[in-house]
Amino acid sequence: xxxxxxxxxxxxxxxxxxxxxxxxxxxxxxxxxxxxxxxxxxxxxxxxxxxxxxxxxxxxxxxxxxxxxxxxxxxxxxxxxxxxxxxxxxxxxxxxxxxxxxxxxxxxxxxxxxxxxxxxxxxxxxxxxxxxxxxxxxxxxxxxxxxxxxxxxxxxxxxxxxxxxxxxxxxxxxxxxxxxxxxxxxxxxxxxxxxxxxxxxxxxxxxxxxxxxxxxxxxxxxxxxxxxxxxxxxxxxxxxxxxxxxxxxxxxxxxxxxxxxxxxxxxxxxxxxxxxxxxxxxxxxxxxxxxxxxxxxxxxxxxxxx
Amino acid sequence: xxxxxxxxxxxxxxxxxxxxxxxxxxxxxxxxxxxxxxxxxxxxxxxxxxxxxxxxxxxxxxxxxxxxxxxxxxxxxxxxxxxxxxxxxxxxxxxxxxxxxxxxxxxxxxxxxxxxxxxxxxxxxxxxxxxxxxxxxxxxxxxxxxxxxxxxxxxxxxxxxxxxxxxxxxxxxxxxxxxxxxxxxxxxxxxxxxxxxxxxxxxxxxxxxxxxxxxxxxxxxxxxxxxxxxxxxxxxxxxxxxx
Numbered sequence: 001x002x003x004x005x006x007x008x009x010x011x012x013x014x015x016x017x018x019x020x021x022x023x024x025x026x027x028x029x030x031x032x033x034x035x036x037x038x039x040x041x042x043x044x045x046x047x048x049x050x051x052x053x054x055x056x057x058x059x060x061x062x063x064x065x066x067x068x069x070x071x072x073x074x075x076x077x078x079x080x081x082x083x084x085x086x087x088x089x090x091x092x093x094x095x096x097x098x099x100x101x102x103x104x105x106x107x108x109x110x111x112x113x114x115x116x117x118x119x120x121x122x123x124x125x126x127x128x129x130x131x132x133x134x135x136x137x138x139x140x141x142x143x144x145x146x147x148x149x150x151x152x153x154x155x156x157x158x159x160x161x162x163x164x165x166x167x168x169x170x171x172x173x174x175x176x177x178x179x180x181x182x183x184x185x186x187x188x189x190x191x192x193x194x195x196x197x198x199x200x201x202x203x204x205x206x207x208x209x210x211x212x213x214x215x216x217x218x219x220x221x222x223x224x225x226x227x228x229x230x231x232x233x234x235x236x237x238x239x240x241x242x243x244x245x246x247x248x249x250x251x252x253x254x255x256x257x258x259x260x261x262x263x264x265x266x267x268x269x270x271x272x273x274x275x276x277x278x279x280x281x282x283x284x285x286x287x288x289x290x291x292x293x294x295x296x297x298x299x300x301x302x303x304x305x306x
Numbered sequence: 307x308x309x310x311x312x313x314x315x316x317x318x319x320x321x322x323x324x325x326x327x328x329x330x331x332x333x334x335x336x337x338x339x340x341x342x343x344x345x346x347x348x349x350x351x352x353x354x355x356x357x358x359x360x361x362x363x364x365x366x367x368x369x370x371x372x373x374x375x376x377x378x379x380x381x382x383x384x385x386x387x388x389x390x391x392x393x394x395x396x397x398x399x400x401x402x403x404x405x406x407x408x409x410x411x412x413x414x415x416x417x418x419x420x421x422x423x424x425x426x427x428x429x430x431x432x433x434x435x436x437x438x439x440x441x442x443x444x445x446x447x448x449x450x451x452x453x454x455x456x457x458x459x460x461x462x463x464x465x466x467x468x469x470x471x472x473x474x475x476x477x478x479x480x481x482x483x484x485x486x487x488x489x490x491x492x493x494x495x496x497x498x499x500x501x502x503x504x505x506x507x508x509x510x511x512x513x514x515x516x517x518x519x520x521x522x523x524x525x526x527x528x529x530x531x532x533x534x535x536x537x538x539x540x541x542x543x544x545x546x547x548x549x
Contacts, residue, residue: 172414172421179411182400189360191386191415191465 018155021148029147033219035260036154037212041233042241042252044161044208047168048201049238050246051181054104055112059237061119062092062206064229066213068126071139071223081143085214089207096206100199116231123229130225139223153215161208165249173197235278236263242285245292254293309516310338313500314359314469319368321354328354330524331368336469339498341491343505343515343532347545351524352504353395356473359502360392361385372468389417389468393458393475395504399449405442409433409460416465425464432460436490452483459490470494470501476510488513512536520544 020032041059049056066088073084103114130139168174180187180194187194217223236259244255259281266277289296314336321329329351336342344352357363359370361382370377375388391412400408409429413420420428433442436456441449449457455475462470476487488510494501495514505511511518512532520528520535522544528535535541 175407175411175414178403179400182402183398185362185394186398186400186411186461188382189362189386189392190412190461191383191417193381193383 014155014159018152021151025147029151031260031264033147033151033154033216034264035256036151036158037216038237038240038256038260039253040154040158040161040212041209041237042244042256043158043165043249044205045237046241046246046252047161047165048177048198048205049241050251051174051177052198052201053181054198055238056115056202056205057112057231057234057238058096058099058115058119059205059209060230060232060234061122062096062209063213063216063233064119064123064126064225065092065095066210066215067217067220067223067228068130068139068213068225069210070214070217071141071220071228072130072134074141075139076134081141081145081218085211088214089211092210093203093207096203097199099206100202101195104195104198104202116234119229119231119234123225123231126229127225141217141221141223143218145218147219150215150219154212157208157211157215162249164204169249173200177201232274232278235282239278239281239285241292243281243289243292245289245294245296247291247298248294251292251294309340312336313338313373314502315369315371316355316359317369317371319355319358319370320366321351321358321363322366327524329358329365329521332519332521332524332526333368334519334526334529336500336502338500340516341495341501341503341514343503343511343518344521345505345511345518345535346521346527349523350521350544352521353473354524355521356392356471356502356504359385360390360471383415386416386465386467389465390471391416391462391465391467391469392471393455393462393473395473395477397451397454397458399446399454399457401446403446405433405438405444405446405449405457406430408446408457409464412461412464417468418466429460429464432463433457435463436460437486452479452487455479455487456490463494468500470499472501472503472505474504474506476505476507484510508536 021029024032041063045056045059048054069088069091070081070084073079074081099118103111106114176187176192176197179190180192180197184194213228220228240255240259241252242255243259244253245251266274312335317333319329319332320327332355344355346352354363358365359377361377361380361384365378368378372388372390377385377388377390380388400411403411406426406429409432410425413425413429430442433439436459438453438456438460441453446457459475472491475491476484479487484507491501491503491514503515515532517530518532518535519526520541527540527544528538
């Protein structure tokens, strides 16, 4: 019975969230789209980086691949938005697989630096190819899609990420990830193919990030590789996930909502201070709430129960 | 139990670290249901041998085979799946997992695989078997040293390995714990498990091992029953130095 109630409550909540564009438009809808986008990105990021502690700063690269492929496909090759949206995630997943095989042997800080450097390299490489070989004309993403359509598509992706994460948490692979996050040596010796597990999960996060990037592309209208392959986005995704906490599936969501609102205010009122706020937020979160909001709630709850 | 057929074959196993030869042309057989001791002074290459058999290190030359499967170039997770489980010289517990999950971890991906309720039941039985029945609900951080060792043993047993590698499992136990530990391994032997035991504790070797290999400076200097090897003049010399 409680399961049915819980399922009903989740269904109602999803319906309420889906109904939002009927109530809000303009400014608030655009904030809701941003929240939905970061929820999908942070949650899928946390599926890999949460249990394994491999902090990937490459979300922007995969997101950029999604946006860029849609743009170049539509502008340079005359393909439809839908075709490119369907192709982009697979391209990103393949790339993530290649990166994974090359880098996941690296540990700790080397992995972080490598993913950051790699994202920058992809950004510059794509810009270079675009400027020299493809586009003298700009990359336009002109679709009939309105903000609310993008919102609904992102909601569908977010739900897919949550469903995937929920299934993963109950699967052998999810268990394998937790073990290898605790001790990779032990993981190998109990029979876990750690390399394969990590690569597959990394590919999944790449897949979702590119899908989000593709869906969001029509919001930009005009796409420039330098903008869409955004290192800032990579950091934002990490900060939001850490703020919410990565130990629960819904953790990142609790970081995304407040941080998106804060980010809106900062970008509007103090546009020159965004980088500083980013750095400050990073420091504060890591020092004060290393396990995020959900970790903090868990701790307080434990303390209140004698 | 009477030892059966040869199950694990080590042939000419050699491991170099730069100029240092940690294991030098080592050969021995392990038979089914047998407890084989690997002993020797510090730095004689015992742990390296365990690491080579479990796949943690790759041999420079020579071979290890388990029931006809060549393990020499095989990665650790495949070694585990083929039926070799191990414990670690410095005990390695999974700190963020529960006691039960720590044991289940050994049951899900290893040699004989279980999942879900079956794995939980099997792991719970093993926890009982190693003497942790009343610690299932305790956080792993609160386990005593011997209980951590027990938990690691349960994890290693959970995949129902063909061969169990215990790397100084008794090291660091106090005298009363030591007897408990020896009794526990002795009961594994009574069950007919095949065990390779790296050990310093002489009492344990005498009472547990069917046969021993004695190593010194990476080489095998003696092999036989504990009584034989411990009276061997080469072995005495290796431990005590020239008289």
